Amino acid sequence: MSYPYPSGAGPVVPRDDERNWAMASHVLSFVSAWFALGLFAPLIVLLVKGGGSAFVRRNAVESLNFQINALVYTVVFGLLIFLGIGLVLLPLYGVFYVGCVILGTVRASQGVDYRYPLTLRLVS
Numbered sequence: 001m002s003y004p005y006p007s008g009a010g011p012v013v014p015r016d017d018e019r020n021w022a023m024a025s026h027v028l029s030f031v032s033a034w035f036a037l038g039l040f041a042p043l044i045v046l047l048v049k050g051g052g053s054a055f056v057r058r059n060a061v062e063s064l065n066f067q068i069n070a071l072v073y074t075v076v077f078g079l080l081i082f083l084g085i086g087l088v089l090l091p092l093y094g095v096f097y098v099g100c101v102i103l104g105t106v107r108a109s110q111g112v113d114y115r116y117p118l119t120l121r122l123v124s
Helices: 016-032 040-049 054-083 086-109
Strands: none
Touching: 016 040, 016 054, 040 054, 040 086, 054 086
16 A cells, blocks of 8 residues: 655655664564564654654554554464464464564665555554
């Protein structure tokens, strides 16, 4: 899904600092997931830099939505371990998670918006 451009304007190439902050909203969620919930990093980027750049805001919101969904999926798959199916789903989702975060980070570094698959957009 593409985002609309301002009226009469074509695609705007984000500045280097905007791309860096957008990348941070993706990759730092992966890093912070090891120490705390991964949703704190995109939330902090959204609150600190989201008001100054539409590109950073879109990436931070997308990453935040993905992290909220990842938390829910992980809890559900963790509970499904008791039924046996979680033993398969949890590692598969882990690979999916890492791949999506890496892809989101790369796209942000290229100045392109990325939409995470299998994600409900709870924050807009």
